[in-house]
Amino acid sequence: MNNWFKILLLSGLSFFTLGKAQEKVTIGEKQNVFSKVLNENREIWIHLPKTYNDKEINPAKYPVIYLLDGEINFEYYTGLSDFIARTPYADIPECIVVGIKNTERTRDLTPTKSQKKSPVNPEVTLFADSGGGENFVKFLQEELKPFINKNYRTQDYSILVGHSFGGLFTINTFLMHPDYFNAYVANDPSLWWDNEVSITRTKEYLEKNKKFPAHKMLYVSQADNEEKQKNWNSDMTQAIDKFKGIVEKNGSLNYKHTFFPGEVHGTVSYPGNYEALKFIFKGFRTDIKQLAKNPGLLEEDYKQFSKKMGTEFVPSESYLNVVLKFMKGNDFKEPETYFMNLKNKLYPKVK
Template sequence: MNNWFKFLYLPVFLFFLSGKAQEKINIGEKQTLFSKVLNENREIWVHLPKTYGDHTISPAKYPVIYLLDGEINFEYYAGMTDFLARTPYADIPECIVVGIKNTERTRDLTPTKSQKKSPVNPNLSLFADSGGSENFVKFLQEEVKPFINKNYRTQEYSVLAGHSFGGLFAINTLLNHPDYFNAYVANDPSLWWDNKVLISRTKAYVEKNKKFPAKKSLYVSQADNGERQKNWNSDMTEAIEEFKEIVEKNGSLNYKHRFFEGEVHGTVSYPGNYEALKFIFNGFRTDIKQLAKNPELLEEDYKKLSDRMGAEFTPSEDYLNVVIKFMKSNGFKESETYFMNLKDKYYSKK
């Protein structure tokens, strides 16, 4: 290579290299809205599915996951949903994730005013600002959800996910406002709160209503807490297990409890959220090889899923494109034709 060419080649190479280095990977966008309910500005973080802006397919609507403690959970959760929704191995539909950032966490997520004393200083009340969860759930229902529904393409299916006080909030919302969300996730919920007030509320709910609302899901994870041996919130485990016993005696709720050995309170939400999504959308995954033999199985599976979840789910256009490509490349002509017709049925460009 001549010296002059080397001299020219290097700057050109570095130019293209630097240009590529400036490309950014974005996982979401921040939105700020003023809450009349809470009388303050609140920040929410929104992650959109990978196909949301894909102009080669028809605009789709997506389920929405409302994620508490957004500043802690949003980054990993957004990637987790994309991973679980990847075709052709999707365990869940693509979802919009809305992370709600905290301002006054204890105020917003706790159901009652508690004067629990510090175990190291009995003269200190730990939760002086507690008990504002009714205002916060009103903020979610009357302000956040309408904002998301107005500005994004949303499906009528939503999930509320929380950890610790957020898990307490999720269960309290299920008991008091079961219709606000379709599914609830409570990772290591603080059911010890205020002398186990939610245990009493759960018993009262079952006594009054006899059963939980149909087609609702609740997932509860439980950490292997070292605090139990340290006498710090030692009633955490007992309260979760007591709640589990009450719910399992009432078989109407689509419920799962999972104990994570080796995970402490601060880490359990990661595996808990992963398993919760697979549990909530159980039945969403289809076997593409089986579809080659029995193409009608796809609509049958989605009908079963929709009936179980109380909301309509249909195969996405993106997934149908994958199925059609698979049938074509493997010589399943009849199945290819079937799925092309199915695509026209759901996503006609007329």
């Protein structure tokens, strides 16, 4: 083959390859929100559900997950949530994920000012920048959530997710401001903080209110860390166990605690977040094969699910399209008619 022809051929292939490489897969977008409360710009990462911009369906609204430590958790969490929301096997509805990137993590996620002295130098106070949790939750409630609700199509259902100090912040938000979110996820929370101040607050909350608020959910994961064998950071384990005992003894909260053998503090949030989403949205999944036998089961399931969640949920248009395709493909004519009527009722065509 002529050498010049080879060069031209390779150049053409390279151009074609580079052209194809320019097609990018994106998982989100960055936004900057200036916080008057914190007096700083905050970088926020937004992940939209796969159907968010689907022109074939009516514009839908979606629950929102507020994810702390966004720079660590955002990439895997968005894939995880999309995976378990895929039809026809969806265990959860599609959700908007809002990853919140840190600036001063210790300041924002701790509820009280640290007085703990360094064991090496008693003149040094550990975590000196701590105690800004109330300001940070004010930023979330009064600035970030309104921004998200204004700029994106959101359903009135939100979840707060945190790990370590983020888990501490999540539990303190639940105790001090339970109405701010519908569900709370705390992965290996640092409940040892400030002589277990969160344990004290839990007891005080129950002494005052007798029981936890209705329709709220709390999921707590706990890492192994070989703490019991090596006594490494045993304060973490003991505090989480104390919290678990108090909550389970009261029995009024929709609560789940999972201990993950073999998972350490730095890895437990991944399986914890998966189990948390399945726990929070338990009852969401419907059996498409059973719907062929009893079409009315779908509306009944969603009615019961909405009652449990304290917020109305209805079958999404995208899921109804999947159901209709299944019914048509299997020649289930009566169920097909039923679901077409349901789709037209829930999502009427705009003339």
